[in-house]
Amino acid sequence: MPRTPQENERIRQLAKKNILEAGMKLFINKGYHATSISNIAEQAGISKGLLYNYFKGKEEILATMVETRVGEIMDVMNQAKEIESPVEQLKHIIEGAIDNVFENPEVFRFYLHLQTQPEADHELIKYSRFLIRENARQFEFQCEIFEKLGAMEARKRSLYFSSTLQGIMLMISTYPDKFPIEEIKKQIVDEFCH
Amino acid sequence: MPRTPQENERIRQLAKKNILEAGMKLFINKGYHATSISNIAEQAGISKGLLYNYFKGKEEILATMVETRVGEIMDVMNQAKEIESPVEQLKHIIEGAIDNVFENPEVFRFYLHLQTQPEADHELIKYSRFLIRENARQFEFQCEIFEKLGAMEARKRSLYFSSTLQGIMLMISTYPDKFPIEEIKKQIVDEFCH
Amino acid sequence: MPRTPQENERIRQLAKKNILEAGMKLFINKGYHATSISNIAEQAGISKGLLYNYFKGKEEILATMVETRVGEIMDVMNQAKEIESPVEQLKHIIEGAIDNVFENPEVFRFYLHLQTQPEADHELIKYSRFLIRENARQFEFQCEIFEKLGAMEARKRSLYFSSTLQGIMLMISTYPDKFPIEEIKKQIVDEFCH
Amino acid sequence: MPRTPQENERIRQLAKKNILEAGMKLFINKGYHATSISNIAEQAGISKGLLYNYFKGKEEILATMVETRVGEIMDVMNQAKEIESPVEQLKHIIEGAIDNVFENPEVFRFYLHLQTQPEADHELIKYSRFLIRENARQFEFQCEIFEKLGAMEARKRSLYFSSTLQGIMLMISTYPDKFPIEEIKKQIVDEFCH
DNA sequence: CATGAATGAGTTTTCATTCAT
DNA sequence: AATGAATGAAAACTCATTCAT
Known part of the structure; x- marks a missing residue:
């Protein structure tokens, strides 16, 4: 049968x-x-x-991994979109990003490694670009939040926020053991969520 | 002859x-x-x-490059040590780091790529560790500055500062074209240098 | 399928x-x-x-060859052990050794070449040592035969016997064409088998 | 000047x-x-x-070494020729050969290694052949001695003698530590010098 | 659907030999 | 006579990919 x-x-x-x-x-x-x-x-x-x-080969395996990863990031963003208050939206993004990196620092590290791929590695650069493009979309969404928060020069404020959040994620993935995530979360929330 | x-x-x-x-x-x-x-x-x-x-081989070429790089970073730190005022020290570090990345984003990107090397790449992991250790030394020095600034919980404040600075460097190396470095410098200085 | x-x-x-x-x-x-x-x-x-x-490489091919060779030598020795009379044992060893070299002088020559490998050839010296160790085991067995034969100072007599037999094998492998093996066999048997 | x-x-x-x-x-x-x-x-x-x-290259260095070696062997032979009594001639050859190997086993080992060179190593086979030819000349001279000693079938007796002597040299170069050279010398002298 | 034997192009590395100085 | 920088050919070894079964 x-x-x-x-x-x-x-x-x-x-x-x-x-x-x-x-x-x-x-x-x-x-x-x-x-x-x-x-x-x-x-x-x-x-x-x-x-x-x-x-x-088809090793590359297709990576491609599928990257697509899955980007899907997960978009899911978090879409969840945030459901939230009314812009302050809560930001907090949700911060929590989601930091907790995710803290739970799997080596995964973040891997994708950051991929994202910093040299320009002329023809095999991998497309995945680097894909991840960067996705980051840019995230950034656009965060811009909207800062606009709703009434920030002057929302774009620049949002850029500074993104930098800070990315930096925290980079630091956690580099020193996962020693990182007091709750304290740091508090500092970024205090600085940006009001 | x-x-x-x-x-x-x-x-x-x-x-x-x-x-x-x-x-x-x-x-x-x-x-x-x-x-x-x-x-x-x-x-x-x-x-x-x-x-x-x-x-001796490809690896020794890389090793020489990394040593030169670490030497350059240490030079900037030693310059900062010559400065009296802690506020000016911080500003010098910020300026130095951001300008350096802005001038050669692909160099920073390369070393960040190296730093995020997978743990089991036996050939390269030692250079990753070397760069991370050097970062940690930088961090210790910045801690001292925040102590001199009289920050409560200087260590955590310094950690947050490092994250922000690293994040900015990461963002510049990712989007060098669009990055308003002077504006961003102003924001990080406003936040930490007082 | x-x-x-x-x-x-x-x-x-x-x-x-x-x-x-x-x-x-x-x-x-x-x-x-x-x-x-x-x-x-x-x-x-x-x-x-x-x-x-x-x-795994060229060396593993050689290693396998050497193991096979040593196995063959041990087989001959074990055959000899089955024989009752020590005189017949000796004759069997002599016949086996000389005929084997005579039939394949270049094989014996190859292993002798390997056995005389310089001490500092790290790749090959282990096979040299392996063959020498195997020779030593052969020698121990021949000692027992000479003891059974009632030779005074069996060890020295056996050493002299081994030297003679090895020398014959060396000569055959060097001058296979001209070597009157039956005559030489007769001489070594006359000298040692009584 | x-x-x-x-x-x-x-x-x-x-x-x-x-x-x-x-x-x-x-x-x-x-x-x-x-x-x-x-x-x-x-x-x-x-x-x-x-x-x-x-x-001219590595090979010429080896060629010179081999020539020197052969010269030394010929010297011993010529010394022996000066001696009247054939028994003393044989003893002189035995002593010379065995003592020489015992003093520098690794040198004998090296030349034996060279002598057992594979046939198709075009670079080295000529030195192998040169050494073998020299051995053959030695053998001819020893034949004469056995004739003078009145041995029946002097050629075969001489061949057997050469084998024994070569075998002893091989054994000494393989196990130089444990070799009771005086005892072995005595055995070969007893067997052939009368 | 499933296997792993088989290929060959590409990479690192070594070394005898030449030659400008 | 003396140096060692420079070459290029040849070797060991790896691996993505194909294909007969």
Whole structure:
């Protein structure tokens, strides 16, 4: 009795998820270039040949990871859009961003690494650009919040806010052990949320 | 007649400098892993064999670059130490850091990329750690400034300051075209230098 | 449909055997250092890449050859142990050793060449030591035979016997054409087997 | 005041001797293939360029070494020829050979290694052949001694004698520490010198 | 769907040898 | 006579990708 097409598709998705998780683990741990297709197949517990059945190559695995990442960021932004008060919106963004980095500093570190990819790495630069573009969209949204807050020169204030928040995330991912996140959250909230 | 040792030493220094410049250019442009020894030799206009006469391999070229970089950072810090007023010290650090990134955003980007290297890249992680350790030393020095400024909880205030400054540098290196550096400098100075 | 694991294992064994034979032929003919991985792959009729699928490198090919060789020597020794009379044991050892060298003088020559490897050739000295250790075990066994024969100072007599036998093997491998092996066998048997 | 041609030649000979000694030391220790021209120049305390002033290359250094070696062997043979009694001639050969190996086992080992060079190592096989040819001449001389001793089938007896002596030398060079040379000398003298 | 044997291009590295000084 | 910078060919080794089964 053959499987239904739906069932087949479900199995396919599970297999892809397995590969993606193996890839993520290795990319984060060893880096993209240092991870070979063989490594990923081994980590996923499948053969190299089968891996090519699901992904065109190493790059497509990364592409899928980046898309997922960007989706998650957009989800947080969309949640924030549901909130009425601009002050609460900002707090939600701050909390979401800082907690997320604190829980998985190595994930943030990986995407920051990807984002700072050299311009001429033709294989990876598109993902760097994709992440940067997404950051810019975030920034636009934050601009609107600062406008609603009635800030003079909302754009510049928002730029300064983004810098501060990005800086905190960078510091947490670099020194996750020693970082007093609650104290720092308090300082950024005090400075910007009023 | 053989060349004098001095003459040879001069040739060696010139050749090393040439190789380092070629390496820097390519590392910044294509990235460390994507740059081959052949690339560097070609860019430097010499043979592969000669390159090995001067550097044990690609890694030693990077090591030399990182040491030079850390030396430059320490120079700025030492300059700041010469200044009496803590407010002026902070301003000097802010100016120095932001102007430096603005003038060579791709250099900062390269070292940030290196700093966010995955933990298990055995070849590069030592340079990542070296840069992070140097950052920590910077931070300790800034702590002292905030203590002199009489800040309550100087350590936390300094941490927040470092985050903001790092964030600005990250943003400049990501969007060098659109960044109103003077405006942003004004905001960070207003916030911390009083 | 994938091949069965058994089928794959069979292919692997055949391929390994093929590579080992190619390697042996070239090592014996050109020597270890003068033989490149490319040479071996070409001789075996496969690509360089595939060769690395089966052996970590040139050294592992040699290691496998040496292990096989030592196994063969041990087999002869174990056969001799089955024999009752010490005189017949000695004769069996003499016959086995001399006939073996006479049939494949270049193989003996190769292993003697390996055995005389300089001490500081870090890559090869372990195989030299391995062969020498195996020779020493042979010697211990021969000592026992001379004890059973009731020789005074069996150890020294056995040492002299070993020297003579080794010397004959060396001479055969050096002048295989002209060597009257039966006459020489007679002389060594007359001297030691009574 | 320019040097006399004789003086120049003397200096040249000293320089060559220095290089040869450096080469010998390294060849014996690391082996011919593992020793580079740079190594030899460094060991001799001169530059690579100067080395080429004295020798065409690595091979010529080896060639000179081998010639010297063969000369030494011939000297011993010629000394023996001066002796009247064939028994004393044999004893002299035995003593000379065994003592020489015992004093410098690694030198004998090196030349045996060279002598067992694979046939197709075009660079080295000629030295192997040269050493073997010299051995053959030795053998011819020993034949004469056995004839004078009145041995039946002097040729075969001499072959057996050569084998024994070569075997002892091989054993000494392999186990120099444990070898009771006087006892072994006694055995070979007892067997052949009467 | 699934395997892993097989390929070959690309990379790092070494070294004998040349040559300007 | 003397130096060591410079070259280039050849070696070991890696890995993404293909394909017969």
